[in-house]
Amino acid sequence: MTDQNHSLMFSKGRGVTSLGNRVLKIVPSKQTGPTSNPKITTGVNRKNLSESSIRIIATPTPTAINTFFYIQRIGYYETVPPFSRNAPGLDAYNIFFTVAGTGTFKYMGEEYVQRKGDIVWFDCKKKYSIAALDKGWSYYWLQFNGNSARGYYKEYTKRGDNFTNVSSELNTYRSIFERLIELSQATSIRREILVNDALVHMMTILLENRVDSSLTLNSVPEYIRETVDYLNWHYTDKTPLTELASNVGVSKFHLSRSFKRYVGVTIGQYVMANRLRYARDLLKYTDKPIRQVAQMCGIPQPSHFTAMFKEAEGVTPLSYRKHWEETGYYETEEPTP
Structure with a gap:
């Protein structure tokens, strides 16, 4: 099968179809990789x-893009020096x-050194x-996106770095990645729901x-x-x-x-998050000018x-309002702070 042939092969012990996947090359199902048979490689630079x-x-699918977290690419690489890759900016x-x-x-x-148990989560842009x-x-690797991906990523990186060592839970994360690889090859219509869950x-x-694992709801001081x-x-x-x-x-x-x-955040960050939450409500449910919305939010x-709102939401206040106007949803009562 050539790289240009996108058809799906079926034969005993080899060949895979996966709902919505573009299969460029199918290799024998010899058990050499991290997942069970069969294996797929799609144009890997070998x-x-x-x-x-x-x-x-x-x-x-459009449903996954609009509703779930979804995989764009996923894989497992065993490298042989001198291995290196340069990646372009992507929306993922x-x-x-x-x-x-x-x-x-x-x-x-x-530049950071990556050792066994290290995870790095970063913005492909x-x-x-x-x-x-x-x-x-x-290493296992995953390229994904979703409507809430930016929020999760910002929460993960708010302490200022992109790295976590999970050596004590190595098998847990390995199992999740293997599960995602398995699901990416599945034919079930439930696949994207299960991918989202994983x-x-x-x-x-x-x-x-x-x-901090020592922190619990009951440990927060009264002040x-x-x-x-x-x-x-x-x-x-x-x-x-x-x-x-x-x-x-x-x-x-x-x-x-x-x-x-x-x-988990500074006092200033907590105040700003509340102000922007109120701003979103005002933009959605009132027709007050942007200048007035800003003043009402402090x-x-x-x-x-505008700069703070765009940094938080990815769009300007005006664009945010226009999007909500297009939905036709409105309330008659003005939101309260």
Whole structure:
């Protein structure tokens, strides 16, 4: 079968079809890869890769694109030095999971060493490159997207880096990747639903790995609860940190450090998130001018408001409003802060 032939082959012990997948090449089902028979490779650049390396290119349905998290590409690579790859910017998110050996990852001007148990989750719109540092660098990789992917990614990277070591849960993540590879080859109409479930599960446990395991709902001090409650009702006000701290009886430095530890974001980030939440409601359900919306949210400079809104939502306030106007949904009562 040539790379131009997209037809599907069926014969005993080999050949795979997968709903919506573009199968460019089918290889014998000899058990050499990380998954059970059969294996698919779709135009893999075999230079400096072992025969166990696989890649699957998936074409999601419109339902998956509009509703679920969905896979664009997924694979498992066993590299042979000198292995390296340079990737163009793409509208997607990638997760790399090293299971053996050592490689390097260059991203946004920094270079990082990847060892067994390391996971890197990054935005593909920013170009990156990878290379093997020794023989046998092996990793699973996943390119995916979805309506909420940006939000999950921002939550994952809010502490300022893209990396997590999951050595203590190596088999858990390996099983998830193998499950995703298996699902990417399935013919069931439930495939995309199950893919979504597996992706959400992986992202959830990745986020859990970024949180201090000693923190529980019952461990949050009362003064933090009081501060959160106050900010939930007064986020449109400009309340100085010294006043917030005085209200709950601690120093401003202690409040600032403790708030970030227990809530997960700074006080300023928490206030801004509430302001933008209120802004979204005002844009959806009222026809107030953008300048007035900004003022009502506690951001008096319209240009600053627009910049903050676009950074958070990916579109300008005006574009956001137009999208919601096109849905024909409206409410007669003005939203409250």
